[in-house]
Amino acid sequence: MGILYSEPMCQAAYDDDIHKLQEMILADPRNVNVQDEGTGDTPIIAACRQGHLRTVKYLLDCNANVSIRNKKERTCLHYATRRTFSFLDYLMIAILMPILLIGYLIMEEKQRKNVKLMELLLATKVEVNAVDYS
Structure with missing residues (x-):
C-alpha cells in the first residue's frame, strides 16, 4: 500500500497520473506547488517518493519549486536520493x-585466452596487414 494524500494534485503525482496533473495545472497553475495538509508534501515530492521520472520532468517543466520542504523538513531531493529496494x-x-x-568469469577467461593467443601469433612473423576476401 502507498500513501494516500488529501491533496488530489499530490495523489496524482504519487500515482504517476500525468493526464490528471495536466488538467489540474491547466485549471490553476498555482497547483503545481500545493502542499498536502497531512505530510506537507508537494506534487514533486510525491513523485520523487515513487521515483516517477516522467512526472518529475513534467512538474519541472511547469516550474515546480524544488526548494519547498515538507513537515519532516525534507525536499524532493531527499526522496530522490534514497535507495529503496523492495523485498522482491x-x-x-x-x-x-x-x-x-559466473557469466562474467566465463567471459573474462575466454578473453584472457584470446589475448594469449593473439600475443603468441604477434610474436611470430604473421602478416598483420593481411586482408580477407571481403
Missing part, C-alpha cells in the same frame, strides 16, 4: 547475482 528487488538480486558473476 533483493530476492532478484540474490538469485541473479551468482548467475551474472
Whole structure:
C-alpha cells in the first residue's frame, strides 16, 4: 500500500497520473506547488517518493519549486536520493547475482585466452596487414 494524500494534485503525482496533473495545472497553475495538509508534501515530492521520472520532468517543466520542504523538513531531493529496494528487488538480486558473476568469469577467461593467443601469433612473423576476401 502507498500513501494516500488529501491533496488530489499530490495523489496524482504519487500515482504517476500525468493526464490528471495536466488538467489540474491547466485549471490553476498555482497547483503545481500545493502542499498536502497531512505530510506537507508537494506534487514533486510525491513523485520523487515513487521515483516517477516522467512526472518529475513534467512538474519541472511547469516550474515546480524544488526548494519547498515538507513537515519532516525534507525536499524532493531527499526522496530522490534514497535507495529503496523492495523485498522482491533483493530476492532478484540474490538469485541473479551468482548467475551474472559466473557469466562474467566465463567471459573474462575466454578473453584472457584470446589475448594469449593473439600475443603468441604477434610474436611470430604473421602478416598483420593481411586482408580477407571481403
